[in-house]
Amino acid sequence: VDRVAETLTAEAARQLDEADPLRAFRARFRLPEGVVYLDGNSLGPLPRATPARLLDVAEREWGESLIAGWTAHRWIEAPARVGALIAPLVGACADELIVADSTSINLAKLVLAALALRPGRRVVLAEAGDFPTDRYMVEGLASLGLCVLRTVPREAVAEALDGETALLLLSHVHYRRSARHDMAALTAAAHAAGALTLWDVSHSAGAIEVNLAGAGADFATGCGYKYLNGGPGAPAFLFAARHHHDAIRQPLSGWMGHAAPFAFEDGYRPAPGMARFLAGTPPVLGLAALEEGVRLVAEAGIAALEAKSRLLSQALIACVEAAGAGHGLVLASPREPGARGSHVAFAHPHAHAICQALIAGGVIGDFRAPDVLRFGLAPAFLSFEDVRCAAATLARILDTRSWDRPAFHARKAVT
Numbered sequence: 073v074d075r076v077a078e079t080l081t082a083e084a085a086r087q088l089d090e091a092d093p094l095r096a097f098r099a100r101f102r103l104p105e106g107v108v109y110l111d112g113n114s115l116g117p118l119p120r121a122t123p124a125r126l127l128d129v130a131e132r133e134w135g136e137s138l139i140a141g142w143t144a145h146r147w148i149e150a151p152a153r154v155g156a157l158i159a160p161l162v163g164a165c166a167d168e169l170i171v172a173d174s175t176s177i178n179l180a181k182l183v184l185a186a187l188a189l190r191p192g193r194r195v196v197l198a199e200a201g202d203f204p205t206d207r208y209m210v211e212g213l214a215s216l217g218l219c220v221l222r223t224v225p226r227e228a229v230a231e232a233l234d235g236e237t238a239l240l241l242l243s244h245v246h247y248r249r250s251a252r253h254d255m256a257a258l259t260a261a262a263h264a265a266g267a268l269t270l271w272d273v274s275h276s277a278g279a280i281e282v283n284l285a286g287a288g289a290d291f292a293t294g295c296g297y298k299y300l301n302g303g304p305g306a307p308a309f310l311f312a313a314r315h316h317h318d319a320i321r322q323p324l325s326g327w328m329g330h331a332a333p334f335a336f337e338d339g340y341r342p343a344p345g346m347a348r349f350l351a352g353t354p355p356v357l358g359l360a361a362l363e364e365g366v367r368l369v370a371e372a373g374i375a376a377l378e379a380k381s382r383l384l385s386q387a388l389i390a391c392v393e394a395a396g397a398g399h400g401l402v403l404a405s406p407r408e409p410g411a412r413g414s415h416v417a418f419a420h421p422h423a424h425a426i427c428q429a430l431i432a433g434g435v436i437g438d439f440r441a442p443d444v445l446r447f448g449l450a451p452a453f454l455s456f457e458d459v460r461c462a463a464a465t466l467a468r469i470l471d472t473r474s475w476d477r478p479a480f481h482a483r484k485a486v487t
């Protein structure tokens with residue numbers, strides 16, 4: 073415990089918190105007493121405004137307006153409205169982003185749209201070891217004969233681009249190690265090879281700066297329930313660069329993506345712009361919750377969030393390395409803040425049990441198989457005192473080997 077105090081004293085943490093321009097945002101989340109929540113990168117905490125908003129949408133809007141709510145309460149506009157709120161967080165224009173479905177479904181729609189823009193090319197190039205759903209979805213499309221999935225190690229991605237590559241599919245920030253790709257450089261390399269790019273920004277959006285327009289990215293998608301605080305199973309978002317809009321065809325062509333959904337025409341005609349990515353009816357309750365979550369992050373501003381994320385993660389690395397000294401805990405993330413996202417990973421052969429012991433001690437991080445302990449540093453609500461406290465708890469667990477109890481070795485269905 074002293075090892076942590078030598079790195080960051082309680083007084084130093086207090087001073088850092090006092091100097092934090094985002095300190096007022098913490099009170100706008102509901103965080104349980106006695107818990108340090110280092111898992112905002114997996115499920116953002118509940119914004120205090122969200123329960124009242126959900127109750128209002130249910131009781132007043134739905135309960136009183138019934139079906140008139142679609143226009144009276146602008147439910148029909150929610151996918152584009154919430155998309156416009158997310159856009160500046162990822163360097164997109166308001167009309168380049170829309171909210172729909174899950175990240176997995178959006179990936180399929182965007183991969184299919186990209187393939188249609190590159191006739192004669194069939195390869196979707198992805199990174200081995202990246203977040204699985206991205207590759208699983210492409211495997212499914214490949215099973216229909218629509219494309220071929222090619223995965224290569226991270227270091228080999230740029231050189232694997234060739235004249236057969238239709239699409240380069242990558243996570244901006246790696247879900248496990250937190251390594252950040254150079255989006256602009258890889259997008260340029262893909263374009264030089266005649267390929268398009270699809271970026272999964274699930275582990276970046278709302279925590280670090282993403283500049284889709286600046287990088288020249290073609291397509292992107294990301295998650296609503298992580299740093300955007302939209303709640304469990306919140307709808308996801310998708311982005312397409314405006315210069316592609318008129319040419320885009322995506323075959324999950326449901327009625328909400330039709331140019332005139334309520335004309336009930338026999339044939340499909342795509343809606344203008346991003347609306348053609350909608351398939352079915354928007355999830356109004358989920359969108360309302362997401363809007364509240366995004367509003368907080370948008371108000372904080374992405375530049376201030378990334379600046380704080382860097383300071384928090386530097387403090388966490390220093391404190392956890394002090395806590396783990398002599399216990400075999402190894403930093404598994406890049407040390408340079410600009411090369412990382414907003415979470416930090418450490419490897420340890422008993423990472424799972426240590427994670428369980430931490431949770432029992434009020435420090436919620438997560439475990440990613442086989443040996444990674446992840447600490448998410450959501451900058452909108454965490455404090456430097458949280459970081460100090462988490463590291464002190466970790467030091468106690470490691471020093472006493474309290475993680476080595478049978479209860480902490482049992483695996484749950486969701487980690």
Ligand SMILES: *Cc1c(COP(=O)(O)O)cnc(C)c1O
Nearest residue numbers: 174175176203243247272274295
């Ligand atoms: C969390 C996450 C997803 C989530 O996909 P869903 O279909 O929304 O469950 C997708 N990709 C990455 C990289 C993620 O981190």
